Amino acid sequence: MKYLPLLWSGIWRKPGRTALVLLQVAVAFALFGVLQGMKTGVDRAVAKTRADLLLVTPADFGGTPLPISYLDRLRSIPGMQSVDFADGFLGTYQKPTQPVYVLAIRPSELWVTLVPEMFQVAPKDLEALKNTRDGALITADIGKKYGWHVGDRIPLTSTTLQSDGSGTWSFQIVGTFTDHEPGEAGFIVGNYDYLDQARVLNKGTVRNFYAIIADPKRAAEMSDTIDRAFGNSSNETKTGSLREIAQQQMRAIGDLNFLIRSVVGAVLVALLFSITTMMMQTIRERTPEFAVLKTLGFGDRPIFLLVVGECLLICILAALVGLALATGVFPYAGKFVPGLSMPLSVVGFGLVGAVLVALITAVPPALRAARLQVVDALAGR
């Protein structure tokens, strides 16, 4: 501990140079943090998505929606736990620039307990929706955005027409729910039966089914079973678990693994070289000082530790700054991946990396300083 002031004054002997080294190491670790954090975070996010929740959608892109009669056929497939569906339409509130998507469901227990991936809703709100045909649930965000309150009646304009030719849909706000992506303020929840009875086109169809299976391990097999069951009809399906879908979306980043590793490798090589030469330079400049320390009675070992300690302190300090920076910008960098946060393991891994970098770069100059012969050093040889 008594060496600490000595260590500290050694570091700040040339403040400009130390600041630049700190900055360089911090930048390198910030880059490492963002890249590696993205990769680990995505892997985590994928692993967290549900494998037992299958999404059943129309097989061809932009094709006609699926008939609601599939509901019973899906429920009768062995190994199925529960099945529900969702539909919806896009409307606008007052201005064309204020889109509001109405997610239309049949209020059932499933939405309270089984599908928190979509949204969270309290039983009493769901009950209120069930009892009001043209009822709607809103999020706090959308309520604040448009000044809506429970009890209000709101008109939405849509290209989905009612049977009387009108495109105006009116909803009575009866409760609230929590969106799993807060701050989006994009959708409200309404009754499927209200939508289906009133609309003129696509009656008796739904956008997609949610099927929960008993055994998550059989997700791929069950998906194939479902798609085969509707294979020869005019409404073929495409089924996949939420995890499979997430994996597909994230594969893009997985493919970049090799590249990420190369970048991190390149950063490391540049960094190791840069710090080693900087340390060498410092030691060379400070040769007389070390000689004086030795004359005062410092042994080889304390001198060695002094140099290594300096490097360790710089590297860890800079790595902390860099990783903090990475954590700070992470929400922006990871914007397109919902639910991404900086994994702690990456921070830990980064700090271990910093210690290793410090040890590798500090040992050669430290040895040089420790082996110094006092006479030679003071003579400037």
Place this chain on the structure above:
Amino acid sequence: MKLARQFWALLRMNLEAIPARLGLVCTIVIGVTCAVAVLVSMLAMGAGARQEAMGNVSPNRATLTSVDAPSPLQSSVAQDAAPLIRDLPGIRRDAQGKPIVVFQATVFVQARSKINGAQTGFPLIGMTPGFTDYQPELHITAGRMYTPGLRELIASNKCVRQYTDFGVGAHRHMRGGDWVVVGNFDLASTVCLVFADGDTILSAFGRNTYNQANVMLQSPGAFADLANALKANPSLHLKVQHEAEIFAQNMQQLNGILNFVSYFVGAIMALAATIGAANSLYAIVDGRRRELAILRAVGFNSLPIVASVVSESILLALPGALIGALVAWLLFNGLLASPLGASFHMAVTPSLALLGLGWALGIGLIGGLLPALRAARVPVTDAMRAT
């Protein structure tokens, strides 16, 4: 004149002293090498994708879509508009004297990845007769062309590599019917391409409109005639775009993401390299304080001193750029990359190497500037003090 002579003398001194400061010099070179290698290899993805997508774009080809469609996928061209479109001016005629117009309907169906068994959507493209006249560079490598009216497909070799059941003779089950792959072909594209007869696709997928009409122009100049004819006939509700424009639109999203990532990472690497270079040059300048002070004392001007240090920095950065581009080329050129569902070979092009050189110049210039200013301001009294 005198300043130039001073500059040359200083620069020669700097360069001759390089062997004595090998460590610091190598730091600059290696830092720049890494930054340029990373930037160039990341950008090589975008360049490779562009090269493969635009590989055989022809100025003679143009595409007609609905006026208000943001992309051909949202466009619809009615079947009964076909004769009107064939009569438009500027369209080349085939050997029989018929205009070369091919109507295209695109549907998305599922394919299974060979690597991990995951399902992915791929475009199944229906083309009406005349396709081979419109796209003569389509090169069948195995099997034969599909027969119009039958449920037959031809798949690009990229599909065969990426997905299951696309080899010649494979059967695919789609829309309640059995489809046979009868041929494989090569055609420049970043994604798997599958073609079938246009009207067979329409009836099998329950569609009654095409997405787009592709026309072969008499000459690139005939584009204007066609565009004017469409403007004069607003009831057709169609617009015309060059093939290159459509392809560029398709590439926009992929390119946007790739470029953003490349420049983001590249800029951070460059920042680190700049700091490293500045630090090394500071150390070099510090090591030469006495020498510089003596030079100032004997009448050397500040300007040549600044210029000589900056030049040294740039001269050290340039080999870094060349090595970096070379490393990127050795490691990544021709490597198969498949980000975001596309698949293409990365391409390290001369223009990318030049771009890397430009970045290196920037790193050298910015990294050298501050140390150079310090060098020029060394007090003359320093020369008198022994250290």
